[in-house]
Amino acid sequence: MTAQTTKNYIQHVPTYIDEKNRDHQALLDVMRETVLYFDRWGLVRQANLRAKNWLPDIQVAGLTFIELLPQWDDPAERQRELMQVIRSGLPVWGSKERAFEDGGERWYSVDKIPTTNEASDVVGVMLVMSDVTESVLRERALRESESRYKAYIANSAEAIWRYDLCPPIDINIPVDDQVNQIIERAVLSECNDRLAWLYGLKFAHELLGQSVLRKGSVKHQQDLDFFVRNGYKFENRESHRTLGTGKRMYLQTNAIGIVENGYLIRAWGTTRDVTENKRYLERLEYLANHDPLTALPNRALLYRRIDEYLEKRSPDQLMALMLIDLDRFKEINDTLGHLAGDKVLKQLGPRLEAELGITPGIIARLGGDEFAICLPQVESREHAVALAQRFFKSICQVFTIEGFQTEISASIGISLCPDQASDVSTLMRFADVAMYHAKTRLQGVAVYNSEHDPNSPKRLSLMGALGRAIREGELTLFFQPKVDLNEHALYGFEALIRWNHPELGFIPPSEFVPIAEMSNMIAPLTRWVLEESIRYCKQWLEQGVCVNVAINLSARNLMDENIIDDLKTMLDYYNVPGEALELEITESAIMSDPARAQIAIERINALGVRFAIDDYGTGYSSLAYLKRLPVQTLKIDLSFVRTMMDNEQDRIIVNSTINLAHNLGLQVVAEGVETQAIYNELTALGCDLVQGYHVAKPMPGSEIESWIREDHWELRCQAELRQNCGSRVTD
Ligand code: C2E
Ligand code: MG
Ligand code: MG
DSSP states (O other): OOHHHHHHHHSOOOOOOGGHHHHHHHHHHSSSEEEEEETTTOEEEEEEEHHHHSTOOOOOTTOOHHHOOOOOOSSHHHHHHHHHHHHOOOOEEEEEEEEEETTEEEEEEEEEEEEEEETTEEEEEEEEEEEEEHHHHHHHHHHHHHHHHHHHHHOOOSSSEEEEEEEETTTTHHHHHHHHHHHHEHHHEOHHHHHHHHHOSSSSGGGGTTTTTTTTTTTOOOHHHHHHHHSEEEEEEEEEOOTSSSOEEEEEEEEEEEEETTEEEEEEEEEEEEEEHHHHHHHHHEEEOOOOTTOBOOHHHHHHHHHHHHHHHOOOOOEEEEEEETTTTTHHHHHHHHHHHHHHHHHHHHHHHHHTTSOOOOEEEETTTTTEEEEESOOHHHHHHHHHHHHHHHHHHHHEEEEEEEEOOOEEEEEEETTTTHHHHHHHHHHHEEEEEHHHTTEEEEEOEEEEOSSSSHHHHHHHHHHHHHTOOOOOEEEEEEEEETEEEEEEEEEEEEETTTTTTEEEEHHHHHHHSSSTHHHHHHHHHHHHHHHHHHHHHHHTTOOOOEOOHHHHHHHHHHHHHHHHHHHHHHTTOGGHHHHHHHHHHHTTSHHHHHHHHHHHTTOEEEEEEEEESOOOHHHHHHHTOOOOOOEEOOOTTTTTTOHHHHHHHHHHHHHHHHHHEEEEEOOOOHHHHHHHHHHHHOOOOEEEEHHHHHOEGHHHHHHHTTTTOEEEEEEHHHHHGGGGGOO
16 A cells, blocks of 8 residues: 555544543653554554654554554564554563665564553553664674674685783883783684684684694794884784694784783784795796706806805805816707707706715806806815816716717816905806816816906906007017928928017017917917018028928917918918918817818818927827828927926827827927937937927027028928929029
8 A cells, every 4th residue: 555545545534532641642742752552453543743743644543553554564464463462461572673665674663562441451552663773774784794704704715813912911011021921911812714724723713712822823932022023013924834744834924913001902913824825936936046957056046156155255265166168069969959968968967966965065057058166165276176177077977868878078167266256257257267268278177377367457458468569560470490300401490479568578479379369369460470471481482491481370260261361362472382381280279179170271271381280299189080180290299398308208108199190191390309319319219300499499580591501501391392482492
């Protein structure tokens, strides 16, 4: 029934108010509640002012509850309850009833009070209704939010907890006392199952009532100390627990203490299991610090570790940094494929680690075929070298890859701290210089030496000055004779460069040639030596002195294709036959890139120019291998020759080298012949040529002609040269 129809219906019922109750009307009208009085037949007899205001357009008298309040929730049931009160005479207090008004729900608290006459018969019922909508809705919202909160806590992935402090703690007492009191008084009063789970239990109630330290939720006293000093809070404070399985669980805690009137009364907090996060971060960190192929630490980690070593180093502690570069690793990649190359690198890590054993240190892969080892504590320079030799040997062991066996070698450079440098970048640079030196000399292991460093201050200043020396004629060429032992005749000269520095005076080639070799300066320097030698050669040929001139080449010169064209141009320009020249190159220079060296030597040979292996015996290469190259001459290093009369071993080496070289069809020159005895011995051993102070020291080109004349030297000119020199040769 709608409000409108109800209104019309009521209008036809005459208002009836019990005369006897007229006195009560005034009383009812002042009540804040809505009051309706029903007679024993369940019809409204009386309504207070508030009820009339509530139902302004309705003549309430004579209506049933159903007719009067159809908007009530289940009005028929309400009417029945009302009649029940009349029948039983028992009141019903504060029943919460719902009505739907203006499209919304409203709640009323309704008292149903039976009224009686003098004979105690129930004659009616009074409905006292008060609108409690607001409090009902508020209560409901509260209940909902509480259940939401409970669900949130129960289902939270974080452990949520509350410790109460009983009695509360005075926050003005010293921190240590506060910490002690927290330990004594804090009791876990509330938590979710998640907290129990973190401690290996199932339900929250298993933990409740425990103290703060016993279960280790805030494990360390320091944590509590921090909590107090930090204004009674933790923000993302990390801790860890070791589980029964031995694994570590990482936790992160946020907490806040509640302080009231200067007393800490409780603390709320959340604790998260961040183990997975932590492991993920650890993994990321691992990847950032390790080489994925070999699993060895990478450059970044190496540098950090060296920094740590440097920081902790005691003043007299010697530290060694080794830089390892594999030799001809590219060949393995090129011939066996990159996968095989990767396998070699993978096998190398464990080998180096096994060799390192328990010695403190770090092995890192820097990239490509470069590795580094830093040993924070070595006994001496010699000890560092011995350790490096051990690493070297382990690298040189055979590698087996998919049934193939392959060998590789390496060059190791060592720098020492504090003897040579005390910071990472200088130590690295020095080790690199030493490594490069070891590589060019095929030395295996080399310790840094500023003499080999292209960037040492002395070298840098020499480097600048050398450019000027080449341009401004500070260089001169000296010549040292070579004598044929068979005929006791002059065979030719070796051109040896000299630098007369305006301020530093005479600088030996052993000091400035390596500097030039380390920069591009070696190209103009060699070009100058070649031209100067050819110019002298031309001059001597014109004077009828048909001799061979030997020029020293560096490894880098062999790699420089322009030099071959330049050489041809110079020979043509000065009209000097190629046979008048011989180029000397050390075995290590050839071995640093044998394939390219071979091509270069063949092209130079094609100009008629001969080739000699210089300083033979100081490298590692076998004579049989060298013979595969188109070289014609072998120069036995002076270190064997000078001592051959005193050292039987050296004499044997010289002797066997001569025999072996002859068997391979090579001409043999002995350099460093300082005495007649050596000269005689070499003659007896069948050596072809000698060079040394005993014959003559190197002398300026301008003195050669008079030296030949004064010493009455016969010239022993090779057949090809004689042919080419034609009429200019004096026989
Ligand atoms: P090297 O080519 O082995 O030259 C022989 C060295 O031995 C020369 O030293 C020579 O003076 C020295 N010598 C010769 N006979 C004797 C002797 O009886 N006793 C002793 N103790 N020494 C003797 P030098 O002129 O100081 O040259 C040293 C090195 O410098 C040369 O060794 C060579 O490797 C290099 N060099 C010299 N000139 C040039 C050049 O124009 N270009 C290049 N690339 N290197 C050069
Ligand atoms: Mg030489
Ligand atoms: Mg030599």
